[in-house]
Amino acid sequence: MKEKNKRIPFFEIKGVVIPGRGIGKKIGMPTANIKIADEDKLPEPGVYISRIFLKGETLYGVTHIGRRPTFDESQEISFETHILNFDKNIYGCKIQIQLFSKIRKPQKFEEPSELLEQIRKDCLVAQKYWNL
Numbered sequence: 001m002k003e004k005n006k007r008i009p010f011f012e013i014k015g016v017v018i019p020g021r022g023i024g025k026k027i028g029m030p031t032a033n034i035k036i037a038d039e040d041k042l043p044e045p046g047v048y049i050s051r052i053f054l055k056g057e058t059l060y061g062v063t064h065i066g067r068r069p070t071f072d073e074s075q076e077i078s079f080e081t082h083i084l085n086f087d088k089n090i091y092g093c094k095i096q097i098q099l100f101s102k103i104r105k106p107q108k109f110e111e112p113s114e115l116l117e118q119i120r121k122d123c124l125v126a127q128k129y130w131n132l
Helices: 002-006 112-129
Strands: 011-018 032-034 046-054 057-066 078-083 094-104
Touching (some): 057 094, 094 112
Antiparallel strands (some): 032 078, 046 094, 057 078
């Protein structure tokens, strides 16, 4: 546990969890969506290993920053985190997310099932990183 606490994030954001489009929940990987104020300050688009502070708990997950090419052609940037082993309604809750290591670049999938499989792989990478 001490080793987890010694890791230093390269990026951190605080915000309030807002409703997204519900796509993550539909495919079995719910995400906490964060409203971002200044996109210029975000790291480059990608999927990152993350640590989450929520309601006094320390949690772990994977965070996607960027567009959602699998589902639309919008240029809107999203910041969404799947919290490992967590499925509670946290809309309106204050959240702090720290990023540690980039897993991969964003990519477009032909089917939602392909995206789900990749997110599962991303979660395994995060679990290994955090020794979960």
